[in-house]
Amino acid sequence: MENTNNNASFFNTVINHQMQNRPVGDSMNDNDSNIQISHLNVSINNNHILKDINLVIPDNKITCIIGPSGCGKSTLLKSINRLIDDVDNSVVTGEIILEGENIYGKNTELTHIRKKMGLLSQRPTPLPMSIYDNVAFGCRIHGIHGRKKLNAIVEENLRNADLWDEVKDRLHNSASSLSVGQQQRLCLARGLAVEPRFILGDESTSALDPISSRNIENLFLRLKDKYGIVLVTHTLRQALRIADHVIFIYLGEIIEVGSAEEVFKNPQHELTKQYLSGAFS
Numbered sequence: 043m044e045n046t047n048n049n050a051s052f053f054n055t056v057i058n059h060q061m062q063n064r065p066v067g068d069s070m071n072d073n074d075s076n077i078q079i080s081h082l083n084v085s086i087n088n089n090h091i092l093k094d095i096n097l098v099i100p101d102n103k104i105t106c107i108i109g110p111s112g113c114g115k116s117t118l119l120k121s122i123n124r125l126i127d128d129v130d131n132s133v134v135t136g137e138i139i140l141e142g143e144n145i146y147g148k149n150t151e152l153t154h155i156r157k158k159m160g161l162l163s164q165r166p167t168p169l170p171m172s173i174y175d176n177v178a179f180g181c182r183i184h185g186i187h188g189r190k191k192l193n194a195i196v197e198e199n200l201r202n203a204d205l206w207d208e209v210k211d212r213l214h215n216s217a218s219s220l221s222v223g224q225q226q227r228l229c230l231a232r233g234l235a236v237e238p239r240f241i242l243g244d245e246s247t248s249a250l251d252p253i254s255s256r257n258i259e260n261l262f263l264r265l266k267d268k269y270g271i272v273l274v275t276h277t278l279r280q281a282l283r284i285a286d287h288v289i290f291i292y293l294g295e296i297i298e299v300g301s302a303e304e305v306f307k308n309p310q311h312e313l314t315k316q317y318l319s320g321a322f323s
C-alpha cells in the first residue's frame with residue numbers, strides 16, 4: 043500500500059511537471075474529419091475484445107490511447123484502418139465514420155481507407171528498395187509516374203519527416219542502410235506521401251533510442267496541424283509529453299476520455315486514478 047502511495051505521489055509530480063508549459067485547450071472541433079466510432083464491437087476467436095466503443099477522435103490533435111497490456115489498444119487501432127480484416131476469426135460490428143463514410147460500409151474499398159490512415163508500426167518496416175523508391179512507392183501504386191512529380195513528392199515528404207538533409211545525397215541507396223531511427227522517419231515519409239487524413243502509430247517509438255523517439259514525437263507535434271494523429275503509447279510519460287486528447291481503455295471498455303489536461307490532472311474514474319498512479323500497468 044505504501045508503495046502505491048509513493049508511486050502516486052511520484053506520478054503526480056511527473057504529471058504536474060510534464061503538463062506545465064504545454065499548449066492546452068481541447069475544445070472538440072465539430073468537424074466532418076473527426077473519426078466517429080459508434081457501437082464498435084470486436085471479437086476474435088469468439089472472445090469479446092472491444093466492447094461497445096463509442097468515441098469521437100478529433101482531427102488536428104494528438105490522441106493517445108492508454109491502458110494496460112492486453113486491454114485492446116492495438117485492436118482499436120487496427121479497427122480504425124481495417125487491418126483487423128487480416129486477423130483470423132475476427133468479427134467487427136458497429137460503425138466508424140470518416141469524412142461521411144462508414145469504413146465498414148458494404149461498398150467501402152479497402153485501399154482507399156488504408157490510404158487515408160497512415161500506419162506507423164512498432165518497428166520500422168522499410169521496403170527492400172531504395173530510400174527514394176520507398177517514398178515513391180504508394181504514389182506509383184496510386185498512378186503517379188512522372189519523374190519530376192515524383193522527385194518533388196519524395197523531397198517534400200522527406201522534408202516533412204525531417205530526413206531530407208540526412209539522405210538527399212544518397213536517395214538511391216538501400217533503405218536498409220539507414221539507422222533504425224532514420225528508417226522510422228522514412229516510413230513516416232512513405233505514409234505521408236499518399237496524403238493520409240490520419241496518422242496512426244502503435245507504440246511507434248518503442249524500438250527507437252531516446253533521441254530518435256523525441257525526433258518522432260516532435261514530428262507528430264508539428265504534423266498535427268495537418269493531420270489527426272492517433273497513438274497507442276507504450277509509456278505514460280510519452281502521453282504526458284504529447285497528448286492533447288486521451289482515451290483510457292481497460293479490459294476492452296472505454297473507461298475515460300477527455301483532454302489530456304482533464305484526464306491526467308483530474309481523472310474521474312477510480313480505475314484511471316489507479317492506472318495513472320502506477321498501481322498497475
Ligand SMILES: Nc1ncnc2c1ncn2[C@@H]1O[C@H](COP(=O)(O)OP(=O)(O)O)[C@@H](O)[C@H]1O
Nearest residue numbers: 086087091110111112113114115116117118129
Ligand atoms: N490475432 C489475435 N488472435 C487472438 N487474440 C488476439 C489477437 N490479437 C489480439 N488478441 C487478443 O485481444 C486482446 C487485446 O489485444 P491487443 O489489442 O493487442 O491489446 P493491447 O494492444 O492493449 O496490448 C488480448 O486479449 C489479445 O490476446
Ligand SMILES: [Mg+2]
Nearest residue numbers: 115116117274
Ligand atoms: Mg498493443
